[in-house]
Amino acid sequence: MSAGAPMVTWETLELHTAQPFGIARWTHSVYPRTFVTLSQGGLSGQGEAAPNAFYGETRGTVEAVLPLLAEALTDPWDWDGLHAAMGTRMPHDHPSVKCALEMAAVEWCAQAAGVPVWRLLGLSPAPLPESSYTVSLAPLPDMRRQAREAVGRGHGVLKVKLGTGQDEDILEALREEAPEVALRVDANAAWTRARAKRMLGLLEAARVEFVEQPLAAGDLEGHAMLRAVSPVPIVADESLHHVSDVVALAQAFDGVNLKLAKLGGPLQTLRALRLARAHGLQVMMGCMIESSLGIAAAAHLAGLCEWADLDGALLLADDPYAGLNWTAGCLARPEDAGWGVARQT
Ligand SMILES: [Mg+2]
Structure with missing residues (x-):
């Protein structure tokens, strides 16, 4: 061959x-x-x-x-x-x-x-879950604007970055700007145990779908304690670095955020995904800020997941790859051979 x-x-x-x-x-x-x-x-x-x-x-x-x-x-x-x-x-x-x-x-x-990669790997032909669109940390009026513009473009799922002294104000403002969207929260490991516990009631009141990485990456005990009292699911991101971490995370989290770039590629991510399923974890297919090439690779696996967070290339001003087919936050499964994207610049 x-x-x-x-x-x-x-x-x-x-x-x-x-x-x-x-x-x-x-x-x-x-x-x-x-x-x-x-x-x-x-x-x-x-x-x-x-x-x-x-x-x-x-x-x-x-x-x-x-x-x-x-x-x-x-x-x-x-x-x-x-x-x-x-x-x-x-x-x-x-x-x-x-x-x-x-x-x-x-x-x-x-x-x-x-054939497309998902077919080569024998993966699910199911439609991809709608991707969240990230509202990144900025002065509050700017975060409001980000949310308003995303809703205006048709996004139905927002993920808001938290981990500041004014997280309460941010949540309240975003719910005001976007009352109907599915809202997710990512604290990027920035909360203390006490701060996270204080936020739980607010997350529930704001109808947050799940909270990603509330505590420090190594604090599995704290995450387990938080999960025991949390009304919203808790998802690991920074705590998951290696495929082999998945087993221990099942004791402390409800779900995991899988990213090809931190797990070592699509095949390693599939191994992590199967381990996560075997241990009863829910799964999000995530991404870094990356071009449509990296996003396409994640998209081939995302049909196997409950949640998708694949907006990395949507945030770029100069994406060098093209070929993905987005309708607001809904990404169509690539159907061309390979990853289904091509270099454009
Ligand atoms: Mg994250």
């Missing part, structure tokens, strides 16, 4: 959000993303590395380890071999680089088979 040796190349682009994007830890508007291409026998597969400093990655670490990890990609069909060879070269972390290489291998195979 394969002809000639595989060639792996990459290029880093600085992507920009249309508005500064703020969460409890930081606000940024420039996101370096490294795009990997695997070429072999006239076909190509692509992947995206979306490094996140919280998981120990930067543009510098991505560019430093890519030459070493790319050597692991010798046969695009040998997915277990790729995983093992990357683990041998870099046993710890660098998940976004591993993700980019796994994405490239899997897309190359789907191109060779002439």
Whole structure:
């Protein structure tokens, strides 16, 4: 099937959000993303590395380890071999680089088979759940405007970033601006146990669907205590870094936010998803701020999930990939061969 040796190349682009994007830890508007291409026998597969400093990655670490990890990609069909060879070269972390290489291998195979990746992997043809659209942390009038504009564009699910001293005011303001939307909350690990407990009644009153990562990533005991008294489900994001974390999280959370870039690629994310299901967890398919290439890869898996949070590319002013079919927050499952997106700039 394969002809000639595989060639792996990459290029880093600085992507920009249309508005500064703020969460409890930081606000940024420039996101370096490294795009990997695997070429072999006239076909190509692509992947995206979306490094996140919280998981120990930067543009510098991505560019430093890519030459070493790319050597692991010798046969695009040998997915277990790729995983093992990357683990041998870099046993710890660098998940976004591993993700980019796994994405490239899997897309190359789907191109060779002439099918979309979800079909290659035998995944559900179910429609994707509607994606949330993020209202990022900013001065309150700006958060109101973000919510108003999203509702005006037809979004029915909003995820609001919290973790400030004025979270009560933010929640109240957003419910005023968007009384009908499904509302989710992400504290990005910024609350103390006491603060989180005080917020629970307000979350219930605001009809919040679930709260993501209220406490510090390592505080599983605190999350378990919170879950025991919480009227709204509690979902892990920062607490989930490695596939193997899923089992322990089932004792402390109701659900998990799976992101390809932190778990090491689509195949590792599928492993995490199956583990989550086996342990009774609900599942959200999430994303980093990334191009439509990274979002497309997550979209191929999102039909297996209750929730989707795939707005990363919608927040960009200069998305270099096109091909996704959005109707407000509803993303159609990609039907073209491979990931179903193409480079446009
Ligand atoms: Mg989150």
